Amino acid sequence: MIQNKFIISYFVIFLGLAHSTAQNKTSSNAIPASDRQQQIDQYWADRAAVQSHQTIPFAPLTLTYIRPASVWEEALPLGNGQIGAMVFGGVADERIQFNESTLWAGNTQNPNNPKGKTALPIIQNLIFEGKNKEAIELADSTLMGKPMHIKPYQSLGELWLDMPHLHVENYKRSLDLKTAVQQTSYQHKGVNYSRQYFISAPANTMVIHYTASKKKSLDLNFTWKRAQDFSCISDPKDPSQLILQGQIGQAETKQEKGLRFAAIAKVYLKGGQFSNKNGKIMITDADEITILVTAATNYPGLKHISYPAQQSNIDPLSTCRNTLKPFKNVDYPLLKRQHIQDYQHYFNRVNLSLDDPDQPNRSGISTDALISLTKEHQKIPSELITKFFQFGRYLLISSSRPGHMPANLQGMWAWQMDPPWNADFHTNINLQMNYWPAELANLSELHQPLFDLTTALIPFGERTAHTLYGAKGWVVHHLTDAWGYTAPADGVQGIWPMGSAWLAQHPWEHYTFTGDRQFLKEKAYPIMKGAANFIMDFMVKIPKNKPFANYWITNPSHSPENSFKLPNGEISSFTYGVTMDSQIIRDLLINCIEASTVLQVDETFRQQCQETLQKLIPTQISAKTGRIMEWIEDYEETEVNHRHTSHLFGLHPGSQISIANTPDLAEAAKKTLLSRGDHGTGWSLAWKINMWNRLHDGEHSYQLLYNLISDKTLPNLFDNHPPFQIDGNFGATAAIAEMLLQSQVRDKNNNYLIELLPALSKNMPSGSIEGLKARGGITVNIHWNNGSLQKAQLLPNRTGPLCISYAGKQIEIMGTQGKAVIITPQLFQNNN
Structure with a gap:
């Protein structure tokens, strides 16, 4: 969002204005786009003049660049699940933007509208009667959350580092996906300089290491910055430490105070000297510099969020000090070895190698140039497919570790105080897509943060289910946050009570890949059963005067973010029994039946699931178009190329539609995909690649992968919605894997078919x-x-x-x- 008020400084220009097109809100006070971009470019421009004559060696698992990042989307991401950083690779002006995965504004609340339960049957009758407009108006006033919006995930701050190197040669920066180490190197006045960065999970610190080929050649100043709610001080207890600390909302007298946060940058030198005064560290004549950075908040953890909110007794500054306490001295080689060993425990499990003899040697070509070559040659270099696949695995390892938060809309990398869509957990496709590669790409443990979030949502979702719908079980709608928000949000399009049912697919998938019965019993089954209990309590029977009378359907219902034309010409999105709902419910109930059978529990519940399945509307094929019908009635579409392809949930990520078992539905799904087209947002393309995979059409899958990489991929390989959204990266990683291996279909003996x-x-x-x-x-x-x-x-x-x-x-x-x-x-x- 473009801020309503502007303070003219580079720092506020960066945090308040940069890439305002990445926002979904506008302001009447907006600076003209050309002037705004000029200010942004001026801010990010490194003072150093950079010459890049260095040959880039062929490195299939390294992202390589010959100039510093000039915008955030060109910086390179690092992370360990708790701390994230974006490294720009500047020479005279280096900026490292930090995130801490729990730094969310807001707090737990009870947003559920008490009018909902009474209004619900009226809304349902209005929809059955075709009075959609009246139903929407009533739903808007009785079902929407209060407040209707959640608070955002926020940037922690930036470390600003300055060196007096204004003219450099042989510049290169890179991110090695094999080691999760970022490096910047250059020459200045005949001296070779190297900077290495990584974020260690074992040490829970970012490690910054500067070296030079000549002694006493390192002069460096640095300080902490943030857009708001912070102070930067020299640590009175340790002159080698520089502290960033603050509290969300501390600068606003009317705003509720939120989480407290802190970060410490601690300096270790070989040779030289430093001073630490007035929130700035100045280093001169050093031979080698190592800086350890750690961060923390007083977020209580997913297991401890509750309503009413409990006061957290966590002191973020003490947490940071305790993290750094063991490092009286720093052993950089040891820190690096421990980091790489921990990282490679996950990364080395999968190796992809592609050989295309028709493609020339790519030696000397930077990663952003490879993307340009893709457009020029209308073919993806094999090296780039490999990088893109492994980059997605790298991002999941970096942003989703057991014991920490799950990956949000931007993974964990967001530089604004109010990022696009709050960088929230969007549960009508995006959060789920983040975890599509977890099992398939051999990162099963990294699925755990999603299960932790899902479990934490249950008590909040139970309250919403009871208050709004008078139903048992638990529900979440189209988004949630770190505080357990489960009510409808943003607008009536948020009245989509299917989020819990879709989330419940993931723990079952984890079981199908791992066979972990203890996990199924203790974690997965309670999630699944609670979601199914809500769905079966929430559904109503179709009236006698309607098609499929006496079948169970959802009401209200809509196909996420899409709309249609009623027979009277009115545009609406509210209806009952959309195709996606029935497909998600069928998937959930089938999984619940199998889970209860495996565990030999809940025979009565299992019987209820079986009976409900018999009265679910089957996936329908339009007599007019031959495509899968998106709604229960064959309405005219308002946007044929809509980014969501929700009514093909049964094709992917479900398995109800397949060439082997339902050829007619598979053919109708193909016609649906052709109608939707081969373009769209980044994540939409990733979803459609997975769908074409399920139809065994590798050429169409490749074409959409080409479209995704050539048109919806940023220079640092981040997916571009636009703006940046990480789900497209994860969805594409899963898609590349499913080009080569699938196992979702059952054979005649109910065994998984390995394709x-x-x-x-x-x-x-x-x-x-x-x-x-x-x-x-x-x-x-x-x-x-x-x-x-x-x-x-x-x-x-x-x-x-x-x-x-x-x-x-x-x-x-x-x-x-x-x-x-x-x-x-x-x-x-x-x-x-």
């Missing part, structure tokens, strides 16, 4: 993938050449039958726990 190379494009003719996961607890390695399978290796974590598919043929082999099974094309020929 090898189901959507391989001719543009990815040869390569290998090692370490992917299939449902049923199976690790899969695949090698292919000239578009054909060479061999696959399956390593099951339990003994039982393995059903494998390749090129339309199936085989079944008995797998033994811990024993590799080798699959070759000949096995399929011999069995068919």
Whole structure:
């Protein structure tokens, strides 16, 4: 959002104005776009004149650039799940923007409108009678949350570092995805300078390390900055420490005070000297500089949020001091080794290698230039596909660690006080998409923060379910935050009570990949059962004068963020029984039935789920268009190319539509995707790639991946909605993996069908993938050449039958726990 008031300083220009187009709100006081961009460019411009003549070596897993970042979207992200940073790689002017994953404005509250329960049956009758406008007006006044909006996730602040190097040569900056280490290097007056940055999970600190090839060559000043609500002081207890501290809302007399926060930057020198005065550290004549940075808030943790809110006794500054206390001296090589070992524990599980002999050697080409080459040649360099896939895994490792917050709309990287859409947890696609690669891409533990958030939402969602709908179980609507907001928000489009049912898919998926029965019993099943109880209590039967009379449907209901034309020409989004709702509910109830059967519990509940399933509206095909119907009636669409493709939930991430089991629906889904088109927002393209994968159309999948990378990818490989939203990165990572391996379909014996190379494009003719996961607890390695399978290796974590598919043929082999099974094309020929 563009701020309503402006203080003319570079700092406020940065935080209040930069990339205002990334916002979904406007202001009448906006500075003209051309002047605003000039100010932004002036702010971010490094004072140093940079010459880049250095040859860039070929590095398939390194993001490399030949100039500093000039805007936030060019900076390189680092993170350990709690602390995040964006490093610009400036020379004379380096700016490191920090986030702490719990720094959310607001607090727990009870936003549920007490009028909801009484008004609900009236709203439902109005919708059944076709009086949509009246229903919307009543819903707006009785069902919407009070307040109707949540407070945002905020930037922690920036570390400003200045060096007197105004003319440099052989500049390069890079992010090594294999080690999660960012490096900037250059020459100044014949001296080689190197800067390395990483955020260590074991130490819970960011490590900044400056070196030079000549002694006494490092002079550096730095300070903390933030747009509001902060102070920067020299630590009176330790002259090597510079403190940022504050409290959200402290500058506003009328604003409710929020979380307290703190960060400490601690200096270690080899050679030279420093002073720490008036909130600024000045270093001269150093041989080597190491700065450790840590941060904390007094957020109580997901397990401890409650309403009414409890006073937190956490002292963020003490937390930071305690984190740094063990580091009386700094052993930089040891810190780096421990960081890399921890990071590679996750990253090294999967290796993707693509070989395209038709593509020239990419040595000497920066990452942003590779994106430009994609547009120029209308083909994605194989190296870039590999980078993009592994970058998504890197981002999940960096933003979603067990014990910390889940990845939000921007992962954990947001520079504003009021970022786009509050950088919230959007539950009508975006939050779920963040975790699509977690199981498949062998990062199962990183799914845990999502389950922690979901569990924390249950008591808040139970209150909303009871107050608004008079229903059992728990509900969340289209968004939530760190404080358990579960009421409808933002507008009547927020009256979408399906968020809990969709979230409940994720713990079940975790079970299907891992086979962890204890997790199923203790974590997954309570989430799933509570969501199903709400849905079955909330649904109503269709009246006798309507199609599908006596079938169970949701009311009110809408297909997320889309609208349609009523027969009288009125535009509406409110209706009953939209296709997506029925598909999500079917998915949830089927999973609940299987979970209760596995656990041998809740026979009565299981029977209720089975009976409800029999009266759910089936997915319909339009007689007029041959496409999947988005609504219960075949309304005229107002936006054929709408970014959401909600009515294909049953194709992806669900499994109700497949070529193998429902060919008619699969063909109708294909027509739907063709109608929606091959363009859209970044995350929308990622979703559609996954859908084309499920239809085994590798060429269409590749085309949309090309569109995503060439048109919706920023220079640092962040996904561009626009603005930046991280879900497109995660969705695309899952999509690249599902081009090569799928396992969502069941065979005739109800075993998961392991599909090898189901959507391989001719543009990815040869390569290998090692370490992917299939449902049923199976690790899969695949090698292919000239578009054909060479061999696959399956390593099951339990003994039982393995059903494998390749090129339309199936085989079944008995797998033994811990024993590799080798699959070759000949096995399929011999069995068919």
